[in-house]
Amino acid sequence: xxxxxxxxxxxxxxxxxxxxxxxxxxxxxxxxxxxxxxxxxxxxxxxxxxxxxxxxxxxxxxxxxxxxxxxxxxxxxxxxxxxxxxxxxxxxxxxxxxxxxxxxxxxxxxxxxxxxxxxxxxxxxxxxxxxxxxxxxxxxxxxxxxxxxxxxxxxxxxxxxxxxxxxxxxxxxxxxxxxxxxxxxxxxxxxxxxxxxxxxxxxxxxxxxxxxxxxxxxxxxxxxxxxxxxxxxxxxxxxxxxxxxxxxxxxxxxxxxxxxxxxxxxxxxxxxxxxxxxxxxxxxxxxxxxxxxxxxxxxxxxxxxxxxxxxxxxxxxxxxxxxx
Amino acid sequence: xxxxxxxxxxxxxxxxxxxxxxxxxxxxxxxxxxxxxxxxxxxxxxxxxxxxxxxxxxxxxxxxxxxxxxxxxxxxxxxxxxxxxxxxxxxxxxxxxxxxxxxxxxxxxxxxxxxxxxxxxxxxxxxxxxxxxxxxxxxxxxxxxxxxxxxxxxxxxxxxxxxxxxxxxxxxxxxxxxxxxxxxxxxxxxxxxxxxxxxxxxxxxxxxxxxxxxxxxxxxxxxxxxxxxxxxxxxxxxxxxxxxxxxxxxxxxxxxxxxxxxxxxxxxxxxxxxxxxxxxxxxxxxxxxxxxxxxxxxxxxxxxxxxxxxxxxxxxxxxxxxxxxxxxxxxxxxxxxxxxxxxxxxxxxxxxxxxxxxxxxx
Numbered sequence: 267x268x269x270x271x272x273x274x275x276x277x278x279x280x281x282x283x284x285x286x287x288x289x290x291x292x293x294x295x296x297x298x299x300x301x302x303x304x305x306x307x308x309x310x311x312x313x314x315x316x317x318x319x320x321x322x323x324x325x326x327x328x329x330x331x332x333x334x335x336x337x338x339x340x341x342x343x344x345x346x347x348x349x350x351x352x353x354x355x356x357x358x359x360x361x362x363x364x365x366x367x368x369x370x371x372x373x374x375x376x377x378x379x380x381x382x383x384x385x386x387x388x389x390x391x392x393x394x395x396x397x398x399x400x401x402x403x404x405x406x407x408x409x410x411x412x413x414x415x416x417x418x419x420x421x422x423x424x425x426x427x428x429x430x431x432x433x434x435x436x437x438x439x440x441x442x443x444x445x446x447x448x449x450x451x452x453x454x455x456x457x458x459x460x461x462x463x464x465x466x467x468x469x470x471x472x473x474x475x476x477x478x479x480x481x482x483x484x485x486x487x488x489x490x491x492x493x494x495x496x497x498x499x500x501x502x503x504x505x506x507x508x509x510x511x512x513x514x515x516x517x518x519x520x521x522x523x524x525x526x527x528x529x530x531x532x533x534x535x536x537x538x539x540x541x542x543x544x545x546x547x548x549x550x551x552x553x554x555x556x557x558x559x560x561x562x563x564x565x566x567x568x569x570x571x572x573x574x575x576x577x578x579x580x581x582x583x584x585x586x587x588x589x590x
Numbered sequence: 591x592x593x594x595x596x597x598x599x600x601x602x603x604x605x606x607x608x609x610x611x612x613x614x615x616x617x618x619x620x621x622x623x624x625x626x627x628x629x630x631x632x633x634x635x636x637x638x639x640x641x642x643x644x645x646x647x648x649x650x651x652x653x654x655x656x657x658x659x660x661x662x663x664x665x666x667x668x669x670x671x672x673x674x675x676x677x678x679x680x681x682x683x684x685x686x687x688x689x690x691x692x693x694x695x696x697x698x699x700x701x702x703x704x705x706x707x708x709x710x711x712x713x714x715x716x717x718x719x720x721x722x723x724x725x726x727x728x729x730x731x732x733x734x735x736x737x738x739x740x741x742x743x744x745x746x747x748x749x750x751x752x753x754x755x756x757x758x759x760x761x762x763x764x765x766x767x768x769x770x771x772x773x774x775x776x777x778x779x780x781x782x783x784x785x786x787x788x789x790x791x792x793x794x795x796x797x798x799x800x801x802x803x804x805x806x807x808x809x810x811x812x813x814x815x816x817x818x819x820x821x822x823x824x825x826x827x828x829x830x831x832x833x834x835x836x837x838x839x840x841x842x843x844x845x846x847x848x849x850x851x852x853x854x855x856x857x858x859x860x861x862x863x864x865x866x867x868x869x870x871x872x873x874x875x876x877x878x879x880x881x882x883x884x885x886x887x888x889x890x891x892x893x894x895x896x897x898x899x900x901x902x903x904x905x906x907x908x909x910x911x912x913x914x915x916x917x918x919x920x921x922x923x924x925x926x927x928x929x930x931x932x933x934x935x936x937x938x939x940x941x942x943x944x945x946x947x948x949x950x951x952x
Contacts, residue, residue: 335801336801337801338775338799338800338801407818435766435768435806436808437768437808437819437823437826438808438810438819438822438823439808517811518811518815520773520811521808521809521810521819522771522773522808522809522810523808523809524771524802524804524805524806524807524808524809525801525802525803525804525805526803526804526805527805527806536808536809538773538809546773546774546811546812547774547775549642549669549670549673549774549775550670550672550774550775550776550800551672551673552670552671552672552673552675552676553672
């Protein structure tokens with residue numbers, strides 16, 4: 267007994283310094299991982315900037331406002347106005363479709379679905395995220411296009427007086443259609459995050475609302491939605507980031523505009539996003555100046571995504587202050 | 591379920607369309623042993639890079655070559671002509687594939703790397719089809735001026751008098767014309783617009799170049815994209831490599847060059863390449879295609895891709911390998927087999943010169 271008691275403290279004494287070493291090692295590796303990511307993002311930004319600057323200096327057109335993209339001439343002229351327009355409108359349109367739908371799906375799964383359905387339904391929606399984006403491109407073009415095309419024709423016919431819905435001769439990959447496909451692609455992001463936050467709504471809040479005589483919908487409106495709002499906002503911003511950068515599906519579907527065509531604000535026009543133009547032309551990066559022009563476009567996308575994420579942070583932080 | 595199965599099937603087809611059009615190599619299988627020129631069949635690895643337009647052709651040639659010469663490995667990276675030339679000049683690859691011959695400054699840089707002049711050897715002829723989809727019109731004739739006006743958006747319906755004049759006896763519908771062009775930079779666009787410029791005279795308003803410069807139409811990604819788009823759009827028209835037009839079941843316009851309509855087939859393509867003038871000197875066989883040719887039965891819209899090699903390799907073993915492989919590639923049996931991939935064999939006039947140049951590689 268006494269022997270055992272005398273022996274027992276000994277390992278404790280030796281583990282303490284070892285514990286310190288492990289502690290330090292873990293702290294350093296965690297710190298290292300954090301710093302590595304920060305360094306990586308900074309270096310990517312610097313790389314883009316460094317590659318883009320010579321081309322931007324040689325550029326004869328206004329980089330942010332020009333619609334031209336002529337890199338083969340002796341003096342390159344390129345601008346990202348068209349790319350910016352297509353990327354942002356398609357992504358925003360996708361958000362307008364996917365966020366309300368995703369929130370409804372999340373509410374259904376957490377509030378309305380019977381218990382036995384919740385897990386499989388959630389898993390199915392998550393599965394949408396596992397589909398490779400080229401498959402979305404193919405599926406969009408072969409299956410979804412014939413469904414969406416008559417809808418587009420109808421809208422263009424009925425609301426064609428409104429600039430966003432003006433009819434155009436584009437037959438295939440319109441901005442409208444790209445938005446629809448992107449919406450399907452970002453739906454799982456919105457749904458998964460919204461589901462998590464809705465499921466975390468404190469039961470007392472919900473029960474209190476019901477006890478005060480609220481209907482199911484009133485309970486959701488007064489207890490679940492306000493509680494989940496920051497989560498939904500950050501889900502939407504994450505989804506927007508994905509939509510802005512989506513490459514393969516968009517490249518596959520999109521109908522590029524002829525370079526000399528006039529600008530229209532119509533959603534039924536074609537266009538190229540940043541990512542699709544870069545991906546589509548990657549095979550022909552034969553000179554540093556040309557590569558630099560595409561990298562400059564990539565830089566704009568990088569900054570755009572960065573800004574979107576920053577806005578999301580601000581919104582989430584502010585909302586948090588209100589709800590807590 | 592059915593839909594997704596179709597989708598996946600189409601995925602395989604469309605994706606592989608830019609790669610192998612059909613299982614390549616089998617055609618040259620019986621010949622592989624004989625044309626492999628076993629005397630030169632040294633073990634070793636060749637690295638080549640460049641034009642994606644000749645990808646299917648060179649892959650078929652590599653497959654059949656390696657069947658007869660299994661210790662040799664040849665890797666071709668179809669990363670585009672520009673990248674191929676860049677890496678050839680940098681000494682990263684042993685030869686380059688390119689849709690256009692070396693420009694003067696490129697030739698000088700290549701000669702510096704090689705320590706000897708670099709040669710452009712025409713190897714693969716790829717005809718470009720004007721492909722369309724139009725219900726009830728299986729035979730269509732266009733000429734350069736009409737084609738130029740269609741692709742620049744001046745002619746907007748299929749029953750336009752200009753088209754009707756070339757197609758007496760054909761009932762043309764009033765379907766609107768939908769132009770599809772390549773949204774990526776491409777040698778196909780370059781050659782097609784050069785053809786229009788050279789052959790259509792004042793009707794040609796499009797600026798020749800690798801990037802489409804028109805004002806109308808929709809751009810689609812790569813050959814597979816434009817071909818699929820025309821297939822799915824009544825009234826659609828595009829310019830695309832021969833194999834994509836046939837595989838998608840599209841109509842192919844015959845071209846009236848001034849001496850009657852010329853259909854797209856190997857013999858007519860060969861006839862046009864045979865009229866090309868050699869602009870390189872000696873064994874540098876850079877060609878200047880005469881797009882405006884009026885020669886009888888010469889199909890005018892072609893793309894010739896070159897293999898760009900050093901005339902003397904500093905590494906003798908490498909030189910022997912390049913020589914052996916290109917001898918195989920230029921051989922009549924391999925060239926004849928290329929037709930299955932949508933290419934046309936080199937005409938005799940050119941292939942004898944190519945064979946002589948390959949024999950002279952040191």
